Amino acid sequence: MRALLRWVRADLRAHRGQAALMVLVTAVIAVSLILANALLRDAANPWQRIFLQSRGAHVWIHVRSGADTAPLTRLDGVTGVAGPYSTASADLVRGAEKVSLELRAAGPQLPSVARPLVRSGRWLDPARSDGIVLESSLARAMRADVGGTVTVRARDGATRTMRVLGVADSADQGSYPDWTPGLGWVLPTALDRVEPDPAHIQQAIGLRLRDPGSADFTAQQAVTTLGSGQVTQVTTWQQVRSAMGQDNRLLGLLLGVFGLVALVAAALATAGAAGGRVLAQVRDIAMLKTVGFTPAQVVRLFLYEHTALALAGMALGAGAASLFGPLLPGALGEAMGVWQAEPARAGALAATGAGVVLSIALATALPAWRAGRIPAAPTVRADRPASGISRLARLALLLKLPPALALGSRAAFHRPLRAGLTVARLAIPIMMITVALGSWATLDGFQDHPRQLGLAASLTARPSGIDDAAARRLLTEQPAVAAAYPGAEIPALVPGETTTITLRALGTADHPYPFALAAGHLIRDEDEAVAGQGALNLMHAKVGEWVRVTAGGTPHILHIVGRDIEPDHNGEMLSVDLGALAGPGGTPKAQYYALVLRPGANPTAVRTDLLAASHGRLDVRPVANPAAQLGLVRVVVVGLVGVLTLIGLAELVTATASGLRDHVRDLGVLRAMGLTPRQVTAIIVTSTALLTTAAVLAGTGLGVLLSNRLINMEGQASGVGAGIARMPAPETLLMAGAVAVAVAACVSVVPATRATRARITAALSANRT
Amino acid sequence: MSRSGPDTARVAATPDADHVLPPAEAMLWAQDLVKTHRGAETATHAVRHVDLRVDRGEFVAIMGPSGAGKSTLLHLLGGLDRPDSGRIWLDGQRVDGLSEARWSLLRRRTVGIVFQFFNLVTNMTAADNVELPALLAGMSPRQARARREELFAELDLEDRARSTPAALSGGEQQRVALARALVNEPGLLLADEPTGNLDSRNTRDVLRLLARYHASGQTILLVTHDARVASGADRVISLFDGEIADDTALHAPADGPTTVADVLRLKG
Amino acid sequence: MRLPLLALLAKEPAHGYELKQALEQTFGAAYPQPNIGQIYVTLGRLEKNGLIKGQDIDQSNRPNKRVYEITDAGREELAAWFAEPTEGPRVRDEFFMKLVLAPGAGGSDRLALINTQRRHYLNVMRGLSRLAAQDRDNRVAQLLIEGAMLHLQADLDWLERCQEELD
C-alpha cells in the first residue's frame, strides 16, 4: 500500500498539469451536479413538504352551490375529505392594484385534511369576524403583513376592509401569481357578508386518496357522480406540483442533463488520458512488475490515482458549492441557501460524490486493466517499419508541397481507429457546446422575437370601475398601442372531466389575435380553437381533432385547428375567439385587453402613460417573458461552456501527447533528413488541428441536431411545446469552430516545440528496446 | 565449498521424475526449459532444453552471440516470461507453475533483476526507485530509507538521491538499478547485460560492485557479451542457438597470467 | 629493451641503475621486471654502435659509475623508431590450423576445440582482471591490461564467429 502511494505520488508530481486539469474538471462537474440537485429539490420540495405536513388533498373539486357533495366522500380510495367549504370570488385591492381572490369559509378549528399551515400570526378567530388569513405567496405578493388590513371588493363592487390575522402555507394550489386566483380564508359569516347571493357561492371539496396515482381517475369519477353541470373546476395534485416547481425544475433539469453529459465527457476524457498514460508508461509498468508489483496492484495504481483525483475534485467542488453557492445571484443562490439548511443534503452530496467518483473510476477501469496485462519482460519492439514515413517525406519534399501539410495529415490519420477515437472524444464536448449555444440562441429568440414565441402582447389592461367602451377608447387613444384584443379567461373542464384548463377567449372574428402557431392555422371560425402543448397533453388530443370542454356549465365543442406556443400556464391553455363564448346574452364582456405595442415602444413607459390616462381605472400589467426568468440559464450556459472547454482541453492534451508518442521516432527521422525543427513542429500542430477540425465538424453537426431535439423536448415537457428551438447563428458556430481549432493548435505548439528540440539521437533511440 | 563441475552439474539436473527435490545447495535449478517465441508466421526457438543449476553464493555468467536466447532464458528464470515446458526451482521451491501475481510476490524478496536499459521508473527519483521495492516487501518507510542510504553510500550515490533517472548518467543509472535490485537482499541477482550500455570505466565500476557483493555471498546470474565482465564470474555458460554449448568453471588466478609479459607471450 | 632505453636517455643522461628504476616506475607490475645485468649488456651494445656515449664519474668510497648520454646517431635511430608504424598482433594461426584440420584428421571435434580455446581465453581474462585489480593506481599498467583484454575479447568474438560459420 505504501509502495502504491509512493508511486501515485511520484506520478502525480510528474503529471502535475494534467492532474490539476482533471481535478478542476471534476470539481466543476461536481458543482453543476450539486447546483442541479439543489434546484430540483428546491423546485419540488416546498410543495412536497407542505403537502406532507398539511395532509394535503390530492384532488380539489369546485361545485356549484347546492350540489350534494356527500357521495364524494364514499368514492373508492378516498381516505379523507377537506370541506366542503363555501367559496366566493372577490378582488383584493391595494392602491391601484387589484388581484382576484378566492375567499374560502372556514371554521375556527383547523381541519385535519388539507390543513392550512399558519406561518405567522394565528388562525381565524370567532371574536374577529373581520379577520382574514392569507395564503403566504399571495400575502407576499400583496405585501400584506399580519396585523395590517386589506381591502376586499365584492362582486357587486362593495369594498370591505379586513384585518390580516395570519399567513398560512397551503398545498391546495400553486403560488400566486402563477396560479390565480389567490387564496384567503375567512369565517362563514364574513363570507356571507361579502357574497350575499347564494347563487354565486360555490363549494370546494378536497379529496385525500389512498393512491395518489389514481387522482385522475377519482376526479373523473367525482365529476360523473356529481354531473358535469355541477362541477366548475377540478384540480389534481400533479397540476399544483408542476405549477409550483416549473421554473427551477426546468433549470435544474437543464443543469442536471448538462452535468451528466459533462460527467460522461469527463469520464471519457479520463479514460483517454489514463489510456494514453498506460501506453506511455509501458516500460515503467514492466519495471514495476519486475520489482514485484502484482498485476492487481498495477491495476490498483491507476484506479487509486484517478479515483484520488476524482475525490479531490469532488471535495473541491463540494467545498466551493457550499461556500460560494449561496452567494450566487438569483434563484441559484436561494436554492443553495435552502439546500444547505436541508437535512437530506448530506445524502444527496454523498450520492452525487459517489456517482462522480464511481464514473471516473469506471472509466479508468479499462486502461487500468490493460496496464495490468502489460508483460513484465521488457519486450517493446518496433513493430512498424519506419520506411513509410520517410518515403512519404521524400515525396513531399520532391513535390515541393508544404511538408507540414502532407505529413501532418498523414500523422493525424495514420492509425484510423485511434484517430477516430480521438475525434469522437473531442467531438463530444464540442457537441455539447453547440447545444449550449443553441439554448442561448433560443433565449435570444424569446427576447428579440417574442411574437414568434407566443408573446405578441407585452401588456394586459384590465378595466376596473370603467365600462368597456371607455376602456377601449383609452386604449385606442394611446399611440404606442398597435392593437388591443379583448379577452376573457374561464376555467374549463377537459374531456374526461378530470382536470381544468384555462379556456381563453382572445380576439374577435374580424380582429383575430396573432397566436404564434407551431402547427395548423389561426382561428377562422367560432368553433375553432388553438391549444398549447400543455392543453393538448391534458386532453390527450391532437391538432385537427374535436374536443368537448365544459366552461361555466356550458359545453363547447371545439375544433382544434392549431397548436400555439404558450409560454404561460404550463401551456394548459385552450384559446378561442371571443365569439365562441357567446351565449344567449351575446358576446361576453372583455375581462381584459391584450395590448400589442408598436415596434420600439417601451412597455414600461406605455404602462405608466395608460395608468395616468385612466386615473388608475385600467389595471395595466406587463406580460411576463419567461426569458426574463430564464436569464439564469445564460449564466448556466456560460458555466457549462467553461466546463466543456476544460474537458475539451484535457482531451486535446491527451491527443497531442499520444500523437507525439506515436511519432517521436518518425520525427527524429524527419529531422535527420533535413526538415527544420520549425517544420517538424508545424507537422505536429497541423496534425492536431486537422483532428480538431474533424471533431468540430462532427460535433457541431450532431450538436445542432441534438440541440433542436433537446430544447423541443424540454418545451414539450414544460407545456410550451416544440417549435421554440433556435439554431445558433452560422457565424457563431463558425467562430466557435475556428476558436476550437486555433486553441488546439496553440495547445499542441508547446509539447511539439519541446519534442522537436530534443536531440535527434535521443529521438532515434527512443524506440530501441 | 565443493562446487560440482560442469559435467556433474548436468548429470544432477537430468532426472525426469516430477517429484525430485533440488539439491540443498542449489539456489536456482532449472530442468529442460523450452521457450519458443511465436510470431505471426515465424517461430523462434529461443531456449531449447536448457538445464541449469546455480548454487548459493555462486557467480555464473552466461555468454553467447546476439539472439542466442540469453535474455529469454533470464526472463524465464526471473518469472518475467513463462516457459513452454520445463521445471524451475528457486530457493528450494518449485516455481514454474506460479501465477503472475505469485511470481511478483516471490520477486520482491528472492529475485533482484537488473537490465541493460530502462531499469528505473522514470517518474520517480533515484531514492524512490530504490525504496519502492523495499516498501513493497513490507519494510517501514524509515527502514526502507535507512537501507537505501546504506546502499547509496556503498555505491557512491549519496548526492544523486533526489535526481530523476533522466538526470543521471548511464553509469549512475546502473548503480541505482543495482541498489534497487539489492535493496531486499534477494537470494538471487539476475542481471541482463548490466554494463552493455556503459563505457569501460563505468563497466569496471559496476563489475567491482558485483564482485564485492559476490564476495559477501550474493548469488549472481549474469548475461553478458563482454568477456571482461564474464571473467569476473566463477563459472561461464556459453549459450548458442538456445542451447548450452559449454559450461566451464574458471580457474583460480594462480593458473592464469601474472604479468602482462605472459599476456604478450600468449599472444605471440 | 634497446629502444626504450634509448628513449629514456633521450630525456636526460643516466646511469644503468637509474634506468632500471625509471623503467619500473613507468610500467609497474604490468611489465616484466628488467634485469640489471641485461640493462648493462644492452647499454654496452648501444655504446658500441655509437648510439650513446658513456662517461665514467668518480665516486668517493664507491666504484665509479658510468653515465650515458644519447648521441646524434642515437637520436636519428629513435626518430626512425617513432616514425615507423608498429606491427599489429597476428592471427592465431595455429589454433586456426587445428580448427580447420581437426575433423579430417580424426582428432577432437570443432566444438570441443572451440570450447577448450574459449576456456583458456576466459581463464587468461580472469587472470588479467585480477592483475588489473592489484595494480589499480598505475595508469600505464591499466592501459596495457585493458589493451590485452580487448585483444582477448576480439579473440573470443572471433571464436563465436568460427562456431557460427563452421557448424
Ligand SMILES: Nc1ncnc2c1ncn2[C@@H]1O[C@H](COP(=O)(O)OP(=O)(O)OP(=O)(O)O)[C@@H](O)[C@H]1O
Ligand atoms: N517477444 C519476442 N517475440 C518474438 N521473438 C522474440 C521475442 N523475444 C525474443 N525473441 C527472439 O528470440 C531469440 C532470442 O532472443 P533473446 O533476446 O533471448 O536473445 P539474446 O541472447 O538476449 O540476444 P542479445 O544479446 O541481442 O540481447 C531472438 O531470435 C529474438 O528475435
Ligand SMILES: [Mg+2]
Ligand atoms: Mg538480450
